[in-house]
Amino acid sequence: MTLWDLSTGDLATVSGIAEDVADNVKLRLVEMGIQKGRDLKCVRRGPFNGPIVLQLGGSVFALEQDIAKKVGIRQ
Amino acid sequence: MQRILMVGKPNSGKSLLFNQLTGLRQKVANYPGVTVEVKCGKCEQYELVDLPGTYSLTGITRDEEIAVNEITRCITRDDTALILCVLDASRLERSFVLALQVQRLAKNHNKNVLFAINFIDEVRRLGEDIDVDALSKELGSPVMALSARSLEGLHEFKQSMLKLARQKAGHIPHKALADNQSTVPLSRKLAHRYGIQFDVVLKNQNQFDRFLLHSWSGCLIFSAVMFVLFQSIFTLAAPLMDGTEAIIEKLAISVSYVAPEGIITDFLHDAVFGGVGAFLVFVPQIMMLTLIIGLLEDSGYLARAALICHRPLSYVGLSGRSFIPYLSGHACAIPAILAARTIESPHKRLITMLTIPLMSCSARLPVYALLVAVLVPAEASFLGVFNLQGAAFFGLYFFGIIIALVVAQLLNRLLPRDIEKSDLPFILELPTYRLPHWKPLIHKTLNSGVVFIKRAAPIIFLVSVGLWTLGYFPANTSLEASWLGQIGQLVEPVFEPMGLDWRYGLAILMSFLAREVFVGALGTLLGMDEAEDNIAGLAEKVQTDGLALGAGLGLVLFYVVALQCVATVAVLKGETGSSKLAWALYIAYGVLAYGIAVLVNAVV
Numbered sequence: 080m081t082l083w084d085l086s087t088g089d090l091a092t093v094s095g096i097a098e099d100v101a102d103n104v105k106l107r108l109v110e111m112g113i114q115k116g117r118d119l120k121c122v123r124r125g126p127f128n129g130p131i132v133l134q135l136g137g138s139v140f141a142l143e144q145d146i147a148k149k150v151g152i153r154q
Numbered sequence: 155m156q157r158i159l160m161v162g163k164p165n166s167g168k169s170l171l172f173n174q175l176t177g178l179r180q181k182v183a184n185y186p187g188v189t190v191e192v193k194c195g196k197c198e199q200y201e202l203v204d205l206p207g208t209y210s211l212t213g214i215t216r217d218e219e220i221a222v223n224e225i226t227r228c229i230t231r232d233d234t235a236l237i238l239c240v241l242d243a244s245r246l247e248r249s250f251v252l253a254l255q256v257q258r259l260a261k262n263h264n265k266n267v268l269f270a271i272n273f274i275d276e277v278r279r280l281g282e283d284i285d286v287d288a289l290s291k292e293l294g295s296p297v298m299a300l301s302a303r304s305l306e307g308l309h310e311f312k313q314s315m316l317k318l319a320r321q322k323a324g325h326i327p328h329k330a331l332a333d334n335q336s337t338v339p340l341s342r343k344l345a346h347r348y349g350i351q352f353d354v355v356l357k358n359q360n361q362f363d364r365f366l367l368h369s370w371s372g373c374l375i376f377s378a379v380m381f382v383l384f385q386s387i388f389t390l391a392a393p394l395m396d397g398t399e400a401i402i403e404k405l406a407i408s409v410s411y412v413a414p415e416g417i418i419t420d421f422l423h424d425a426v427f428g429g430v431g432a433f434l435v436f437v438p439q440i441m442m443l444t445l446i447i448g449l450l451e452d453s454g455y456l457a458r459a460a461l462i463c464h465r466p467l468s469y470v471g472l473s474g475r476s477f478i479p480y481l482s483g484h485a486c487a488i489p490a491i492l493a494a495r496t497i498e499s500p501h502k503r504l505i506t507m508l509t510i511p512l513m514s515c516s517a518r519l520p521v522y523a524l525l526v527a528v529l530v531p532a533e534a535s536f537l538g539v540f541n542l543q544g545a546a547f548f549g550l551y552f553f554g555i556i557i558a559l560v561v562a563q564l565l566n567r568l569l570p571r572d573i574e575k576s577d578l579p580f581i582l583e584l585p586t587y588r589l590p591h592w593k594p595l596i597h598k599t600l601n602s603g604v605v606f607i608k609r610a611a612p613i614i615f616l617v618s619v620g621l622w623t624l625g626y627f628p629a630n631t632s633l634e635a636s637w638l639g640q641i642g643q644l645v646e647p648v649f650e651p652m653g654l655d656w657r658y659g660l661a662i663l664m665s666f667l668a669r670e671v672f673v674g675a676l677g678t679l680l681g682m683d684e685a686e687d688n689i690a691g692l693a694e695k696v697q698t699d700g701l702a703l704g705a706g707l708g709l710v711l712f713y714v715v716a717l718q719c720v721a722t723v724a725v726l727k728g729e730t731g732s733s734k735l736a737w738a739l740y741i742a743y744g745v746l747a748y749g750i751a752v753l754v755n756a757v758v
Contacts, residue, residue, distance in 0.1 A: 111248070112338070125367070140584065
């Protein structure tokens with residue numbers, strides 16, 4: 080499962096970031112708190128495949144489809 | 155003078171704290187090379203430097219890269235007495251990621267560090283607090299809590315900050331993470347131990363977002379905000395613009411009383427007041443748009459607007475982050491092109507920069523105002539509600555945006571993608587909703603006016619002087635016989651397919667340096683003084699002179715599309731690093747505009 084499979088209100092735990100994500104993007108995701116074992120919540124799903132809104136570590140972020148599909152999760 | 159550097163993540167209230175500490179005297183320093191907005195102000199005997207915000211010392215967007223370079227460069231300077239790192243009390247974990255990186259950098263360079271936890275009022279309002287003493291001990295650097303907005307703790311903070319700055323090397327961090335160690339786990343631990351329950355902090359924000367990001371109500375509110383924004387550029391700025399115009403007119407008249415008749419007075423009157431004065435009229439409008447965009451930005455709404463626009467804009471190869479540069483492009487393309495630095499992907503950033511000039515900037519307004527007055531009767535209304543002239547204005551703005559999206563789509567297909575540089579994804583933090591504070595807003599607004607004048611005035615002055623000289627000499631001849639008239643007849647065949655004669659042709663040619671020249675130039679060429687001061691009078695003159703509907707419509711659409719601004723080309727050259735690309739764009743939009751005008755003239 081990836082972040083992109085979540086629906087509004089879902090809780091999940093990050094299981095990892097895909098290998099093919101560039102190093103600088105991976106680093107940024109980690110700095111945002113998207114790291115193995117981290118709990119997060121899907122705050123909103125936008126219409127027409129718009130960016131997904133997540134809450135973790137006291138911050139709220141929007142991620143677009145391409146990158147949300149690269150983050151693996153467990154529910 | 156010894157300096158205190160301010161570093162922090164975006165939305166940490168750094169600008170407001172800077173304003174509270176420095177008062178009204180401050181200046182925006184532009185460093186050579188890339189334009190970086192670094193604000194400097196005085197706080198007692200120290201110079202306070204507000205460095206651009208970034209989330210991390212490993213920047214991913216162009217603006218972050220620039221910010222990181224600035225931070226590293228400034229920290230190593232000998233005259234840096236203290237590094238003030240600003241944290242957001244409601245976003246502790248994210249703030250610590252950067253703060254710990256900065257602390258490590260400061261330790262490596264033997265600099266004092268002070269952590270300021272801003273917006274503590276938001277935490278205390280919930281009946282909680284942050285134990286700054288324990289935090290200081292754990293971090294090995296002094297930590298203070300304050301709110302730059304409610305002013306609590308600000309006075310004590312200022313005194314301590316100055317004391318720390320005086321103690322040379324007294325507060326160099328004695329511990330910091332090792333160079334290769336990530337700051338993330340420690341940030342998480344610290345935020346968990348000292349921060350408050352984040353569900354409580356985010357409750358309000360999420361409730362607002364439920365409305366503002368909702369599929370239906372979100373779009374509705376977005377449209378309403380945009381409508382109010384564009385309305386207010388016209389309605390709120392109009393009295394200010396009239397005022398500016400009146401002052402310039404008074405000045406021009408009083409100068410002609412004092413100065414003796416003759417060439418000098420003619421020069422002052424026509425070239426200086428007519429040319430340079432005319433463009434000062436747009437300054438209120440630029441400031442108004444900057445103010446409203448600033449309000450939206452500081453309240454936190456702009457990030458939501460970017461999020462809403464991301465999906466629609468990505469259909470044409472742009473990003474949600476292209477929205478903000480597009481919006482500010484309606485005031486002036488130059489700051490808008492600089493604002494495109496926040497766009498994560500280089501490909502999307504380039505497309506955004508190349509299409510920004512199609513946004514109807516305020517320099518186009520006088521041209522629109524004149525031609526709409528000529529073509530659309532003032533009393534006409536649609537369904538008795540909408541003023542037809544107003545609707546025509548909106549139509550022109552809309553036409554520019556549509557052309558921009560079409561061009562963006564084309565560029566997205568045509569421009570080679572740099573496979574080496576991976577395309578960065580759209581990642582956006584949604585900041586806390588906050589009531590904007592007037593202080594940083596006022597500074598931003600005034601500064602936008604000053605910067606615009608400084609940048610545009612020299613070019614406009616040169617064009618006015620050149621135009622005036624060519625039209626004035628040989629002395630005591632009619633306009634047709636002047637050098638200007640001779641050039642005009644030479645170029646007339648080019649403008650014939652647009653349905654325009656040599657006078658319009660000349661005015662258009664002149665406006666290739668700066669489009670706002672058009673109205674003044676046409677006024678002079680149609681033999682009317684004070685053209686800019688009286689667009690209605692000039693409109694009548696153009697009507698009696700006879701301007702066909704097709705030619706007029708073609709002409710106004712020409713002005714929507716053409717990139718007639720040398721200053722924009724210069725900034726594009728700097729930001730894209732390619733002078734060829736910038737000039738190619740200048741020519742391409744000129745040709746496209748010409749094509750549209752010829753087509754419209756033939757069809758209508």
